Amino acid sequence: MPQQKKEEKTIKQRVIDFISHVPTKYPYIVIPVVLILTIISLWSMRNLQIKLSFFDELPPDHPQVKRFKYVAENYGGTDFIFIAIEGENLSEMKMCAEKIEDELKKMPEIKSVRGKIDVDFFKKHALFYLEEKRLSELVDLMRRRKDEIAQLFLNLEFPEFISAWSDIISKEILERENLNEDETDEFVKSISNIRNWVAEISKSILKGEVDKEKYKSSFEKAFLMMGDTTREDYSINQDYLISQDMSTILISAFPTKPADDYGFNKIIYNKIMNMKERVSEGPCKNTKLHIGGNYIALEEQRRIALKDMQRTGTISLLSSLIIFFITFRGFIGAAMMGTFLITGVILAFGFLMISYGYVTLISALFGSILIGMGIDYGVYAFSHWKEQLNEGKDRISAIKFGILKLISPTLQSAITTSVGFLCVYISQIKGAKILSVVSAAGILIYLILSWFFMPSIIRYTSKYLLGIKAS
The missing domain is CATH 1.20.1640.10 (Multidrug efflux transporter AcrB transmembrane domain)
Incomplete structure (x- = not known):
């Protein structure tokens, strides 16, 4: 030993x-x-890659990661890029939107673009988008109330037409739906608001002039208000997704690969930013473009992380060198x-x-x-x-x-x-x-x-x- x-x-x-x-x-x-x-x-x-996605931090066998990978592999992911066009002139904003949509569709990295809406198509084919159950209910309504509906078209004056149609709808809902007392009162109130709006139109026709304040008030109560809550729905007549104040148009783009593909993400980021620079000098010069989405956020976060790595490393190194210079x-x-x-x-x-x-x-x-x-x-x-x-x-x-x-x-x-x-x-x-x-x-x-x-x-x-x- x-x-x-x-x-x-x-x-x-x-x-x-x-x-x-x-x-x-x-x-x-x-x-x-x-x-x-x-x-x-x-x-x-x-x-060297910098992975910044939330899913990059989770274990690979985590249920959320598995679901995310499944969606990414089968559907290209759920991430998207949005471009908000802000301006004061709606016509110029739409011209800008058309140009951006064309530019996006030319990119092979973009799978689909949600921009201009074919309003006329949806107006003509609206019934095709109803569920079968809803179509059956509509057919049933037309059959049961065919005499009342026929009477609608005997008088084609707009106020009378709207009033008669409101009566038919109110009867149908009150008979079919099982409404409690509060819901019934709310519904009756909404029908009354529509009738008041029609009455305001009739007065305007008889007088030959429109009281703008009264008309606006009656219209808002009839169609834009439900209790104390303002409806934020978009108009079916707009051919773009436009904000309620008509100041912003929104366009969405869906790339072919998910945002956690960092090589692809870098390419799509550069292309989008180059496109922004080009259109800003052309049809979008009088508008403001705001670009966002997961792809943009992750790439900018990656660039910030790179700068932070360089900055913190450099400062740490220089601080040490200064101390050594003084020491030695x-x-x-x-x-x-x-x-x-x-x-x-x-x-x-x-x-x-x-x-x-x-x-x-x-x-x-x-x-x-x-x-x-x-x-x-x-x-x-x-x-x-x-x-x-x-x-x-x-x-x-x-x-x-x-x-x-x-x-x-x-x-x-x-x-x-x-x-x-x-x-x-x-x-x-x-x-x-x-x-x-x-x-x-x-x-x-x-x-x-x-x-x-x-x-x-x-x-x-x-x-x-x-x-x-x-x-």
């Missing part, structure tokens, strides 16, 4: 000795290898630490591309976290080297003995931190899983860099660093 323990200690010591010798004897191998891996990682990042009182030390930090982050992204290939909103900012935690390992390597110099070692020996003292505490620290991150992996949220794995791997990457890469850099820059006194 004692001999076995001695042998184990010897193996451990050999490993430690090997690690401590590599940066001093083979820095010309370590630095190119790390550089090649960094370039490969950087190259792989060109395909020179450019060489700051550049050395900056190289260490950047290399670690890029290699961590390379690991991300191998393991996942994408990030979600939760895991998108892990780069800044790594910079904040990984810098400790670079500082440890440099501090131990300076400590050995202060003890009288030469600049090369100081690297070796510094690593010998560095290995054990940094290994324990890295393992503890990595295990802490990996505990998050039990989360069902996919972004949290990615964050845990990549952050844990990033810590270990910085650990290895502090053993090999950082000492190798010190090996080549030690002549310049010897004159530096860290404050």
